[in-house]
Amino acid sequence: MRTITLIILHCSGIKPEQRSSARQIDQWHRAKGWQGIGYHYVVRRSGTVEVGRPETKAGAHCQGHNRHSIGICYEGGLDAQGRPADTRTDRQKEALHLLIKDLKKRYPKALVVGHNVFNKYKACPCFDAAKEYMNM
Template sequence: MFKKLTLNDPVFNVQNYPLPPLGEGPEGALRGINLLIIHCSATLPHQRVTVEEIDRWHRQRGFDCIGYHFYITVDGTIWTGRPLSQVGAHCKGYNAHSIGICYEGGLDEEGRPCDTRTLLQKAALVALINKLREMYPTADVVGHNDLDLSKACPCFSAVSEYNEGE
């Protein structure tokens, strides 16, 4: 059900989403996506968590399936999650018009919030974000903690890292 992605995968072709636009202008395509929201899995550095496992956890919480649209493991692999055309379940109040991207990790060995991204994950995040920005040029990149101040997730400042020079 989940697959490894390359950046020329049809999943990144906006033509493949025959949904009626929700709004006006380029941001109107595909659910009116205007936010790319970055998350972490909130798991320990030595803990390997597959996309299937996240899917299982989210189903246990009562979701239909994995709540994120993309998941990036420590080896830098980008995995498909919930289909882009479907509203995610990752950030209360912001799911309808956003895409949820999660990286594996986010806690130190003591279980405290920590930016544990590997170089491969950082590179994959940049590549994925750039690809999604081609599809949704007006979308902002933010962290879960920018929208919900009670959260540490994703344990780094997505706004300052991904919106440099804007």
């Protein structure tokens, strides 16, 4: 069993008219030479949660923190001009809330944070995840 101390939030970095299913992200990450999708979950704009990498396996989403974390990616993160933006739909917010609640039940000591906490050059996930999920 992996010890999970972090739940790290990401965005897929796409514009409103673009789509990013777990399957598409899997292809993008394979194209980089990775062993498939780096995230454990993808939350679509519709609120559908798609499973990526199994939780039992280390992800590939946050350098230096993959071994002890779960990576969640929501579909979106850029506005129409391609600027970083919190584009989460109400359904995505709801789905993220439920998913994180479930994960926290199973990994009570895990902290919820955004990718940008570990990489100051990244805007991802384009909102303050630590603040929003602080009391979960």
